[in-house]
Amino acid sequence: MASLSQLIAKPATFSVSTPRTSSGQYRPRRATVQCASSRGGERSEPDAPKHQDRRDPRRARRQCHRHPDVRASRRRRPRRDARRLLLRRRGPSAERQRATCCPPPSSAPAVDFTPPDAASLPLRTRPAAHSVTADYVAKFNAGIAAMKALPPDDPRSFSAQASVHCAYCDGSYSPEGFPGVELQVHNSWLFFPFHRCYLYFFERILGSLVGDPSFAMPFWNWDAPDGMRLPAMYADQSSQLYDPRRDGRHGTPKLIDLDYSGTEPRFTDKQQVDHNLRVMYRQMVSLSPTPSLFFGSAYRAGDDPNQGPGPLENVPHGPVHVWCGDPKQPAREDMGNFYSAGNDPLFYAHHANIDRMWSVWKGIDARRHTDLTDPDWLDASFLFYDETPQLVRIRVRDVLDTGSLRYQYQDVPLPWTAARPTVTRRADSLLAPAAQAAAAAARKAGDFPITLDEATSVTVKRPVAGKRSKAEKASEEEVLVIDGIEVDRDVAAKFDVFVNAEDHGAVGSGGRELAGSFVNVPHRHGHGRGRGRGHGKNGGGIKTKLRLALNEQLEDLKAEDDESVVVTLVPRQGKGKVKIGGVKIELMH
Template identity: 45%
Template sequence: MFCFNNISQTMATIPLSWSTHLSQRQPNFVAEPPRLTGDPSKIRRFAVSCNHTNHGRDQKHDRENVENIPGKLDRRNVLLGVGGLYEAASLVLSDSPAIASPVSSPDFTKCTRGTNLNTQKPLDVDCCPPLASGIIEYKLPPVQNMRFRPAAQLAGKEYYAKFEKAIELMKALPADDPRNFMQQANVHCAYCNLTYEQAGDPKQKLQIHNCWHFYPWHRWYLYFYERILGKLIGDPTFGLPFWNWDHPGGMVMPEPFTKKDSSLYDARRNKTHLPPVLLDLAYSAKSPTKPSKILPNNLTVMYGEMVRNVKKIDDFYGEKYVTGTAPNPGPGTVERGSHIAAHAWTGEATPSGEDMGNFYSTGRDVIFYAHHANVDRLWTIWRGLRGTKPKDYTEADWLEADFLFYDENAQLVRVRVKDTLENEKMGYVYQEVDLPWLQNRPTPRVKKSKVAATSGAPAAETVFPLKLDKVVKVLVTRPKKSRSKNDKEKEEELLVIEGIEVDTAKFVRFDVFVNDEEDKADELDKAEYAGCFSQIPHKNSINVKTRIRLGLTELLEDLGSEDDEKILVSLVPKDGGDDISIGGIKIIYV
C-alpha cells in the first residue's frame, strides 16, 4: 500500500522524466505512459491505515463495501497509472494517508535488466519489451469463429503440422517485432522477474504470480499468443493444445513436442522425463516418487487442488494483490502444486532448471503454452464446479486491474481482469475429456487415529519460527471441535502455515500431513495428505514472506477426527528445506 504520510517527500521520490534507454534499442516504438482514469470530481476521501497487512482477508471487515460510507473514498474509482500519481495525490492531501488501488499497467520505459535484489549484481538477462507509439484500450471483438483447444494427446497430425508451421513463422519474425517468438517469451519474463516497478508505488516490484492475478494474467497471455499464431497461418479457428496432465492418458510429455526436427522441440528439457515417463505432480529431484505411486498420487493431488482445498475462492485464486503489496503474498492451490511440479519436472535437470524450470526462461519452451492452457482449462472447470456459489471476486481491486500486451497486429493494448471471466466470450473452448480426479476422494490409512494424543510432539506455538531443514511435527490446537453440518456450511476450517520465508531464486517444496502414522513421504494418495508449498527458481532473487491455507473440514471428516482437540501436523521438506523458514501454524475459520 502506498502511504502519503509526507506528500512532499513522496513526490520527491517520483522521477520527473521518462527513461529513454530502451528507445535507443527499439527505435520504431515509443511508449505512452498509462494515465489516471475516471472522473476526479467523483473521487471521495477515505482513511486507510498504513499498517495494512497482506493477509487481512480472513477478517470479515476486510470484505466490507466502502462505496457508500460517508467520508470514505471508493478506492475502486482510483486507478493509479504511471504519470497519474501526482494528480491522485492532489485529491487526497487532507485525511487520506494511503491509497489502495488495483495494480495498473507497468511503464515500459522503466523496464530494466536491473540487479539481483539479494546479491545486488547485474542480471544477465534482458526481457524488456519493444516500446510502442500508443496504447489502445482493448475491447473483446465479437466471436465469429470459435477457437478450439484440443487435448494434446488427442490432436492429430494435421493439427500438429499447422501448429508447427505457426511456431516456425513466429520464430521467423524480425527480432524487434513484439510478436516474435523470443519477444513473446520475454513478456512472461518481464511480468514475473521483478523487471517493472509497480505503477503507483515505485518502491514495490510488479509480480503477477503467487497472487489472485495468476489466472487472469496468464489467460490474457495465451489469448494473444494464440491469436498471433492464428493470424500467421491465416486460421481464425486455431487454438493452442492443452497438456492434459490431470488425466492418466495425458500425463506423459506429448510426443510431437519431443521430435528434434520440430519447431515444438526444446533442448533444455529433462532428458530422463521423455515418454513414456509419467509426469509427477509432486515432483522433487531430491525426493523422487516411486514410479508405481505417481498415478495415484497425481489423482489425489488434483482432487485436493480442485475440490478439497478450495471451498473458499481465496484458496483457489491466491492472496489479494493491490498497489503497494509486496511480491508473492500467497499462491492458490493449483499454482503452488501441480503447476509448479510440471514446470520443474519438464525443465533442464540443473539447479537453474532452464527453460521450463525457471520463470524467466519458461516462455522459450513451446510446451509452456500447452501446460498453461491446461492450467487455464482447470480454471474454467473449477468455476463450473462451483455451481451457484461465488465463482469470482466482486472487488474492483481485482476486476479493474490492468496489464499491457501486444495483440496479433503488433498493437500495444491495455486489458483488464474483468474481461477474462468467461473463456467463451473470449472466443475459445476446450475439448471435453473425463475428469478421473473428481471422484477420487482419498481414504485414510488410519481412521480415528490417536497419534495426536500419543506422539509427544510439542505445541506449535512453542516451536516456531524455525528453519525447515528436517521433518517437523507439531500439535495444533483446534479452537472449535464437533462442529455441526450447519457450522461447516457457514465456515471452512483452515490450517494456515504463515511466515514462509524463501529466496525466489531457489527451488523449494514441502508437503503437509495431518495425523499421519505411516510417515511415507512419497505416498500422497491418502486422506492424511493436506497439501504442499513449492516454487521454481526466478532469475531475480529476493527474499519473500508468504503463506498457504489448507482445508481441514473434509479432511477431518475422512479421518474421523472432528471431535479431536488437537491435530498432529507434519511438515516434510522435499527440496530446499535449508532455504525455507516457517513463522507459525494456526487454525482459522472463514
C-alpha cells in the same frame, strides 16, 4: 477501505544496454513504474510533473517505452508528498544481464479490449495435445516457426512473447511511490486472469501468422491418464516445438509426477496415475471450496508481492514447471525457472491446461464455485500486443467467460473427480501410545519462527471445539495457515504439510493425511535483487503464506471433535533454506 485507484506496469525492451522505463497511474493521482534496465541505480526523475499525458508519443519517447502493463487496484494510503517519489532499480551483475527481459516498445497509445463477436472470430476449440492430428501439428509447428522468424523487436515474435512472462513474473517492475516493491503476477489472485490474457493474445498471433483465425492452441491434458506423458509433438527434435533445455529423464514414455519434489518417485505406472488423480482431487476439490481459496490471496497496489497462491498454482502448476526444466542448466532452464519458462513452447500447453482448470472448477459446483466479485480484482488490467500488432488494455472482468473470448476446450474425461484420498491410519489410531507420544513431542505454536531443515510437528489449536453442523461448515471453512514463509527467490523449494499423521513417511500415495504443499519455482532474472522489500540478508527473498482448507480432511480423519490437531511440515526441496513464521487455524467465510 478499498479505492478504485490502479497500478500500471509496462514492460519495455529485451536490450540490456539501454534503460527502458514505463509509466502508469493511480486514480485519482498518477505514479509510474519502470522496467528494470542494466544500469545500476537508474531511477525516475524526482521532479517530474505529477500528471502526464499517456497518449503523447513524444513524451513517451522521452520518458519511457510503452508496452504491456498490469493494473491492480490499491487500498488508500496516507497522502504522500505531491512530487513523484523515486523509483530505484539495483543494477544486476554481469552474469545476470543476459536475462533482462523487458519486451519491445510501442509508440502508439493502448486501446481498450473489445470482445470479439461470432462474425469476426469463429469459436475455437483448444484440443488435448495428445489427441491432435498430423495436419494440426504441421500447422502449429508452422505458426511457432513464423513467430521465431520475426525479429526480436517485433512484439509478435516468439522471443518477445516469451519475454512477457519473464518481465511480469520476475520482478521487472516497481511502482513509483512504493520503492523496493516488485510487481508480481504469481502467488496471488492475479495468477489465473493474467495467464488467461497472455494465452489469448499468443493464440491470436499464432492464428494470424498461419492465416487461420480459427486456430486454437493445444492444452497438455496432464490431469487424465491419456495425457500424463510429454505430448509427442513436443518431443520431436526436428520440430519448432522442441526445446533441448528439458529434463532428459522425463521424455516419453515417462509418466509425469504432478507432485514432483525433485527426486524420481518409485512408482509403477498404475501407482503414478493413481497418485496423480488423488493430487488433482485434493487441489481442485478439497483445497478449493471457495473462490478466495481457489484464486489465491488478494493483492492490491502497494501491497508486498506474493500475498499467497491458490492451491492449483502451488500444485500441480509448480511441480510441472520443475519436472520439465533441465537440471543440468544453472537455474533449471527453461521451464524450471520463471524468467526462461516462456522460451519452451511446452509452457503454453501447460498453462492452457491450468486455464482449463479455471473453467472446470466453476463447473464442479456452480453455486459455490464462482468468480471473485471484488472490484479491485475485476478492474485489474493488463496490456498486451494483439496480432496487428496493437497495444490493447484488457481487464480481468473481460476474461471471466471463455465464450466471450471465442474459445472453449475439448471435452475430455475428468477421472480425478472420483479419486478422493483415503486415510492411511486407522480411524482410532490417535489413541495409540505411539500417536500420543508423537503429539507430546510436537512443538507449540509459540515455538516459531523456525528454519525448516527437518520434519517438524506442531500442535495447533482449532478455532472451534467440537463437531460443527453441515450448515456451519458450508458457511465457514476451517483453514490451516502456514504464515511468514520466507525463501530466496532463486531456490527451488517444496515442503509438504500433514495433519494427524502418525508417521508421515508411511502415508500412502495421495493419502488423506497429506493436507497440501508449498512450492517455490525459482525466480531468477537480470534485475538484481531486493525488489520484494528485502526479505532475507541478501534482499533476494520472498515472503508469503500457504492456506489449506481443512473441512473435508477433518471429516475423513474423524478429527472434527478434537480441540487441536498435529501439523507436520516436511521439507522436500530446499531443505534448510525455508523459514516458517507460524502455524494457525482460522475460520474463513
